[in-house]
Amino acid sequence: MNPSRAAFLLASALTFTSVGLAQSPASYDPLKTFAPLTLPDPVNSYRSSNGAPGPQYWQNRADYELHATIDTANKVLTGTEVITYTNNSPDTLTSLWLNLEQNTYRQNSRAAAFASSGRHARKTTEFTAGYTLDSVEVQPLGKAAKAQTVVSDTRLQIQLPEALALPHGAKLRVLIHYSYPIPGLFGGRTSWGMAKQGEIYDLAQWYPRLCVYDDLHGWDTQPYLDNEFYLEYGNFDYFVTVPANMIVAGSGELVNATEVLSKPELARIAEARKSDKTVMIRTAEDAAAAVAAKPSGTKTWHFAMENTRDVSFSASATFLWDAARMNIAAGAGHPAHAALAQSVYPVESAGDAAWGRSTEYLKDSVEHFSARWYPYPYPNAINVAGFSSGMEYPAILFDGIDDKGKELFWITAHEIGHTWFPMIMGFNERRNAWMDEGFNTFIDTFESDEFEGGIDGPKRDSEYAPGGGAPADEIVKVLANPAAPIILTRADAIQEKYRHSVTYFKSAFGLTLLREDILGPERFDFAFRRFIRDWAFKHPSPSDFFRAMESEGGEDLSYFWRGWYFNNWQLDLAVTDAQYVDGDPAKGLRVTVANQGQLLLPATLRVEREGGQPIEVKIPVETWMQNTTHTFLVDTTTRVTAVTLDPEHKIPDSDRSNNTFTVPR
Known part of the structure; x- marks a missing residue:
């Protein structure tokens, strides 16, 4: 990634004017690309038109006290948790929903029926009994009462009687005693295994966790099918008891180090x-x-962590x-x-x-x-x-x-x-894994370029460009695949063979295009940092992101959202003609460019001159708002050898055979 590229293009020596039109290629419809775009989540008092939280934005809170003991002989974790749940919503809650992700390892789980190959294969070959809930109680105003509960796959519903309904601003304590068998290597995200000298226990999803109740979906209770998490923020105070010769590495600060x-x-x-x-x-x-x-x-290890999910x-x-x-x-x-x-x-x-x-x-x-x-x-x-x-x-x-x-x-x-x-930006990974993985893959590239002067960069050949080529050329393969899902597909519905290329790669490269080719680093970085600052430790949606980048970036980007995120449209720009004015190189060069794909992006036209520096011509997307071809007058007084669109392969042009036009002498 070249942070100076956009600035270089803007500073290029060029003069061009539109001097002609030609017949439209049938494949591009300007009215389709530039049609009004309605984002999925509306603007209201909770979510503002500038992509920031609205004046009445709210989110609920879950604070935890956790006690866990690992039985290394039987490979069982036994736990007790006390959750203090705060209802900041304007609604009265008549139930609570919790995640029981250990139930994903049950033989009859939805996850076991979800897939039988790729990263899900372990769920169809090895199993555990999942959670055993010894007791679940609710405790309003210091008085405990047994709750009516329903276990549905990887979710637990606590049904509150009318007397315990939770109005706006109220708190409720939930007490749960539980245990579960720790999965072996088949556990994936949580497991125990045997290293050279002994066992290692990686413990995650190790306690029942509150689902999110938000302004978009109410209780967001999608079952756990391996597509990560959506959780409330709060403070954690937790204790882990293990054999005395073990050490525990845990989230947060070790409280009892001495x-x-x-x-x-x-x-x-x-x-x-x-x-x-x-x-x-x-x-x-x-x-x-x-x-x-x-x-x-x-030994019991005591940790504390604030403002975490x-x-x-x-x-x-x-x-x-x-x-x-x-x-x-x-x-x-x-x-x-x-x-x-x-x-x-x-x-x-x-x-x-x-x-x-x-x-x-x-x-x-x-x-x-x-x-x-x-x-x-x-x-x-x-x-x-x-x-x-x-x-x-x-x-x-x-x-x-x-x-x-x-x-x-x-x-x-x-x-x-x-x-x-998504730890600071509390994205809903269960629905929008592209915001989690794609945004993170995007920022990875900067670290790879910066660490020790780029000794371990560029990071382009694995998560960023699967085939090892230029990212723009690699993403063309994804866009050209009619079976590839769009970015805004529900995460669980994206097949494993497309998960990486769409959720990681296409999402990340979309941010690269937005930064390097559409907004430029100065506007993008300002808008992106503002988006992070506004939504830190909150729950932004895709619509919030789209609005934030438009408002702070200073552009109507609906054409890009529609083409890149809502569709898998392809880009195909072509140089169809290049002629000297009146046949005289001293009078300038007319270059005709056609748009033959539905996706639009700003582009660069490089004019190579005999014995002189090339001229870089910036072609904005507005070129194609009403037309499918444009003829530009390039102010040059010398002979030109060739004209090339996107000479550095920065944008995903699907057919590069028509990107270069050799100018006859």
Whole structure:
């Protein structure tokens, strides 16, 4: 990605005027592309016309106290939770809905019937019993009462009697005692597995979690089919009890460090908080000694995290542990501050070629994302090498034991990037995975370009450009596939073979086009940062994003939203003719360009001159608002050798065979 490209085009030496029209190619209909666009979510007092939260925007809140114990012999987690739920909506609630994602591993789950291949295959071959709910109570005004409950697949409904209905501004406590068998490697996002020296437990979706009640859908209760999450924000106070020789790496701040860590470990953490270089907290020798020791009893690790939508943790006796200080730049009204980057990994992952640099990658990514987009809000960021590889939760990442080199850098940057999307920006991933994965893939490219001068960049050949070519040429393959879903397809309905190319790649490249070719970096960055700042720790919708970028970006972008997000339209610009005025090179050159596709984007026309610098002509989308061809007068007094559309392959032109016209002598 070249941040200066848009500025270069705007500063190009050119003069052009429209001097003629030609017959329209039948494939392009201007009235279709430029028709009025009605966005899915209307403007009202909750969501404003400028894409910001409205004056009466509201969202509910869920605060948690959690207690969990891991039975390593039987591979069972037993837990108790107290949820304090606040109804800030204007409605009176007569029920509460919670997510029970561990039920996805049941043999009769909807997820088991959902798919039998790709990343879902584990659900049709290995199973667990899911959640056992020993008791569910509600507690208004300090008085507990047994609730009427209904379990529906991966959801729990708590039906409130009239006396317990929850009006605007009211709070209700929910007490749940539960347990579930921890899935093995088939668990995917949460699992236990055997490393070289012992077990690693990656625990996610480990407690019943409140569904979101919002102004768009009421209770948003889509079943868990592996397309991630949509959760309320709140404060978390949680306790994890494990065998005494294990360490626990968890979301948030470790509250009782003096109770669970040794004096040498405490001293090393204190050193790491002051160090920009990685400091070992638990060495290979320390881990080996812990594994060899028979655990006598248990330890309880106490963590706290504020203003988050979730917490997760990992536990193992095998972990090495290192850390370094992160320097978070001031921004969005937040002062500069320090946080702690940490990594835990088994001995087989150690070394500078692998996880020995994880904390360095994590630190650099957080610092750059904070400076460019929005300050990192949490006290810690932790990268875990385990068996639930490539998954993100607030302030903690689950990555692979075998990751190393560029792959470890890329996956670390990508997973911690999810702190911004969707941990800070509370997107509905169950419906709009493209906002989560695509936005994050987009910001990844900056980190790959910046880390050590781009030594691990550009990140274009995996998530960003699957075929390894220029992104614009790669995305043409997606646009040309009649079976490919549109970006605005419900996440669960996107088949695995298209999930990556549409949800990650097309979404990310749409932001690149918006930044580099449509708005330019100055306008895009201002609008995008404003969107993040306005919706931090809230629940923006696609319509909010579209309106925010139009309002702050200063453009009517309905043609782009319609072509790129609502459809899989294709772009095909062609140079159909180039002739000197009156046959005299000294009088200038007339260049005729035709639009033969329904998708529109600004384009660049390069005029190559004999013995001189080329002229760059900017072709705006308004060129095609009423016409399908335009003839431009290029102010040149010398001979021209050729005229080329999009010479640097920045936009996804579906047929480049008609992009160059050789000018006869």
